[in-house]
Amino acid sequence: MIQVSGLTKYFGPQKIFGDITWQIDRFQRSALVGHNGAGKSTILKIIAGKLEPDGGSVIIPKTMTVGYLPQEITSLDTQPALDLVLSGRQNLLDLEAEIERLQTQVQAHPNDALIAALGEKQHAFETAGGYRLRAEAQSIMASLGFSNDDFGKLTTEFSGGWQMRILLARLLLAKPDLLLLDEPTNHLDIESLAWLESFLGSYPGVLLIVSHDRAFLNHVIDGVAALDDNGLLMFPGNYDHYLEMREALEEQLEKNAEMQRQAIAEKQAFIERFRYKATKAKQVQSRIKQLEKMESVQLLQNRKKIHFHFPTPERVPQILLELRHVSKAYGDNVVYKDLDFRIYRGDKMALVAPNGAGKSTLIKILADVIPFEGERLLSDRVKFVYFAQHQIDALDFKKTLLEEAGDGLPNTITMTMLRSALGAFLFTNEDIDKPVSVLSGGEKNKLALAKLLLRAPNLLLLDEPTNHLDLDSREALEQALIDYPGTIVVISHDRWFIDKVCNKIATIDHGVIDIFDGTYSEHEAFVAAQNAQTESTAVDIETQNGKKKKRIEAAQQREAVKKATKHLADRVKKLEAQSADLEKKIAEMDDELSLPETYKNSARIKELTMAKSTAQKELDDVMENWMMAQEELDEAMKAFE
């Protein structure tokens, strides 16, 4: 059990929170939520022992091990990634080294005492899982998206997001009794996110997670601690349940407040009326006392929202940006080949694709920040800004918020405009003189956004702009982008966000970009309807055209069809191979599961069962895609007949 009592923290004169009391029980899995800057990360840091509170205490049993993933990377020792992950079990590495030493000693002077000592150490190492350590570390890293080549790469060669994954892998290997995670999902893609959900679902310790990711929290936690200016409020259940309860509570409190207002009004009226009547003096006195004693009902804190309006951008030509015959490959991995692509005025385009399909690559080519082959034509007067996935890494941490926001801005923006724009992002006067380095994760993200948006761009290239943002800020950004008169290309995992903001959906599939005019929901409905109707439509066309059909040179025809449908056929083949692989993998796991050795090893069983269910899910997806691709291919072929 962990006991937090009377916790208070100030930064300078600013009180972040006061008198927080919280008892965390064994096996509890809680989310800590609250608006950007509420002090969530600060509480986590204090519990992790990285920061001293100004008042109160945190008591953690001595036997309990604690692990902490910060919201932002500090700096990593330069060493191979796998080594850093392994250092999560430093005690085992030390033991391993000692065993090696003893082995050499035993070889030189085989005496009984040394041999016995070696036996004990080796035994302890084996029992603690020492011999499986490396395999386990690699398997965790692989699940978080690292490839075999990455294990030996130096930590400093990785981008910020990947460095966070390395730290996360180290923690998950160490499996501390108390695991503190600050926004762990910001750095993950959908696949590794799903894995992390299931990993944490069976985590054998206490979990405390800060996150704004609703789906993730619903999977993992069983209680919510909500932090606002009034303190910490506890809600049992998952995140959706918390939202419902909170709303109900809000209503109730408002009702109470209203009833109290009425009671006060009545009492005051009574007092006014009978103040000078001696016969009622007693009743008047008692009502005055009652009023004095009454504590006003505390309402839940209602957040102001960002209300940002973009400076009106300059008018631009019909086509803002065009790619001609663009190709891009990373080593052997060809992402785009001979790609033509245009961005039109007024497009609010979402790039949608599974991870690794090349969304970020495309947006980087559009922003001209990576090398590629082919032509990129930027029209006159187009002023674009690029918000990278880890844009906050680009902030100057030494400057103050105000200095950094003003850095590189056009002269047309006055100090007053700048201050009011920052106010619109909910930065207070106290905040704007803070150095960037002390800002919370969400505050940094808002600053990075504000900075770009102030430049009156007419084209926004945004890669995951909602990371770290709380729900209110997310909605406010949505509204600002909806109102924005310019052009947008955006990548986001947040489907809700895309659906509200975007009017074009670009799907990327094996380097081919398909553009749909409409919202995300319309696109989904279209895809579903298309799948359902493919067959019947194809038949219709068949009968109508049946009689008119003329014989064309058979060979020539086949060749043409083949060429036109090659990308589809390739895709079908690729998916077939994938599903065969997966089937084989699953069969192998089944085999292992039925071995007596496995049957006795519950950890392995769990591992296998989990791996199997992941593979099974993957297989289902692949099969579905395969069916769709096959239908598409059939349809395409028929159209040629």
Place this chain on the structure above:
Amino acid sequence: MATRGKKYKEAIKLVDRQKRYDNIQEAMEIVKSMTSTKFDASVDVAVRLGVDPRHADQMVRGAVVLPHGIGKTVRVVVFASGEKEKEAREAGADFVGADDLVQKIADGWLDFDKAIATPDMMGKVGRLGRVLGPRGLMPNPKVGTVTTDVARAIKETKAGRVEFRVERAGIIHAPIGRASFDADKLAENFNALMEVLLKLKPATTKGTYVKSVTISSTMSPGVKIDRTLF
């Protein structure tokens, strides 16, 4: 599970799930009868002990030579040189070597069930930790596989020497033979194992030492033995 389902369901009818058998031989008969004759399944014992394996001094680990063996040829390799190498060969080791054996295993050869080493080879063998360790093949003085008396270690292993150690939940798993063994032989093997296990009771354990005993074959449900026998 699906493939196992039908047989398992048939077998489970034979065993009284609630009953704690106090006649070992009877228990062995039941395990044998529940096991398909198609292949000669291994018969295993699971003993749950009242120990906390996280405490080093409550870590029960040992070995027993079963009087009737486990009905399986055990392939033994020995890391030894000079005199000891000769001794190992004469005792019937399947492969004996020093640097050459280390190299062979490092190259991926793993066709053996047990590895034994003389202490003076441990510096070399240690380098194979990452290969042998995860497979439970690492020689360890604590269970008698690092020893100067290689002849005895080989003979015992071949004769049916079984190593066991307590796993995370306080459970010990060990084989005691095959379903084709006579029930009385299985019972004798079982008794030999239990005898050693009782001797290993750590001084620091509190409360009941033997919490439950279950016998099963690879494919059968478990038959519970009355723990008060021990």
